[in-house]
Amino acid sequence: MNVYCDNAATTALDRDVLEAMMPYLTRYYGNPSSSHFYGQTVREAIYKARETVANHLNVTPGQTFFTSGATEALNIILSGAIETFGVQHVITSPIEHKAVLEPLNQLVKAKKITLSLVNIDEKGNIDFNHLERLLRLPLKSLVSLAHGNNEIGNLNDLTHIGALSQAFKALFLADTTQTIGKLPIDLQTIPVDFVVGSAHKFHGPKGVGFAYIRNPRGFKALTFGGAQESGIRPGTENTPNIIGMAKALEISYRDLRINQKHIAFVKNRLIARLPSTVMGDIKFNGESDSLEKSLYTILNVAFPNLNSSESLVSQLNLYGVAVSGGSACSNLHTSHSHVLTALQTNLELENVRFSFSKYNTPADVDYILQSLKNIYQNDRQVAAKSLVHA
Structure with a gap:
């Protein structure tokens, strides 16, 4: 998928x-x-x-x-x-x-x-x-x-x-x-x-x-x-x-009202289910988890680091999930997001932007959540094996 x-x-x-x-x-x-x-x-x-x-x-x-x-x-x-x-x-x-x-x-x-x-x-x-x-x-x-x-x-x-x-x-x-x-x-x-x-x-x-x-x-x-x-x-x-x-x-x-209602539902589904999916603390950057203070199309999340030091954006891409670590322009460069830097966000965390459209569905959210669960479970298993062999 x-x-x-x-x-x-x-x-x-x-x-x-x-x-x-x-x-x-x-x-x-x-x-x-x-x-x-x-x-x-x-x-x-x-x-x-x-x-x-x-x-x-x-x-x-x-x-x-x-x-x-x-x-x-x-x-x-x-x-x-x-x-x-x-x-x-x-x-x-x-x-x-x-x-x-x-x-x-x-x-x-x-x-x-x-x-x-x-x-x-x-x-x-x-x-x-x-x-x-x-x-x-x-x-x-x-x-x-x-x-x-x-x-x-x-x-x-x-x-x-x-x-x-x-x-x-x-x-x-x-x-x-x-x-x-x-x-x-x-x-x-x-x-x-x-x-x-x-x-x-x-x-x-x-x-x-x-x-x-x-x-x-x-x-x-x-x-x-x-x-x-x-x-x-x-x-x-x-x-x-x-x-x-x-x-x-x-x-x-x-189609503004229909799309707004639909996309907001999709975004809220991800907000509500992320904390129980990712075993570790997550943080929503800026006001992105508020539908009153932020666009219903954007959610920016700080995730726990992977033990493997792999990029979470890259790992999601392997599962067929396209997200970004910031704006498309900043992703062309290796420097950190100037937006998250200005907010004094912990740039060592996995900061991921999810942005939605009328074509996204609740099933998309469920697949994202399952992909995140698999990524973190696999990461912990690999880390545990490394400790045993050490």
Whole structure:
């Protein structure tokens, strides 16, 4: 049996999404910038897709811009805000995605901004008193905080952060990569200036995302060479993927309540049964075991070490269970998760992220639990034999 439980990294493409994309991979292949029939047909489809994305966020199509994904969208916004709105000071947290932290570090090196990290507690919750003190600095500020953390699932109150930012005339960028399509987001009621999303996080195709910019007039581009996306993101549009993203978002919000209830049940099943399955102490990292304070799609667990010194993630992989030790980006490197480091989690333990989608089932959870039980039982038996022979 194979179980895919790494949906915070990427999700499976919905079959209805693939069906919506296919005509734009085969029949409707014109360049949307062309003036002939082939181009006009594709241009109209892109506009309808833009309307779909904008409608689900309750914004206008003119505030919505297509990108290659959330990473590019974040870079466009962070650099553009400095050039367009004169941002001098950015406030973020130490547990943001590296698609936020690394561009900001580059901007600091270029001496374009000063950077402040808001304090967090041992669970990863923001210290709002400290945030307010940082906002009182006499600089044009931008606050960049995630709606839902990609490793521990912690949720931030966008309305509260946005209102606080507005009170001090600061801009607010909400990284909604993990929450778009999973939580309702009405940008007419949430005081936020920028949000981003990636289609592959909500069962759309990889390589496409979007940026929402509340006030796009005169927004400075990061790249140049074309008038597409109002010049903010020039280059021929990835039409099939844009169509797929719009369809994926439509399906996600159409089925939101059903999927949320189902996935939360799956997550709770794992939370409830883990302690009796693993013989040893476990700990839930961040607020990931709380459905009120974290995303219903993410659970981050600190497990006891294996005597064999083997990676638990690798051992689960041998059983056909796909999980991660952190974000997909951090897994490309051997360094520890910067998120868990900031939480002062014991990095010597086996820290594993389980992330769920609508395709996960209670049977998946039962197989994960049985796999964990087998892994720890086998590990203890091997360790006991080693002691006898010693």
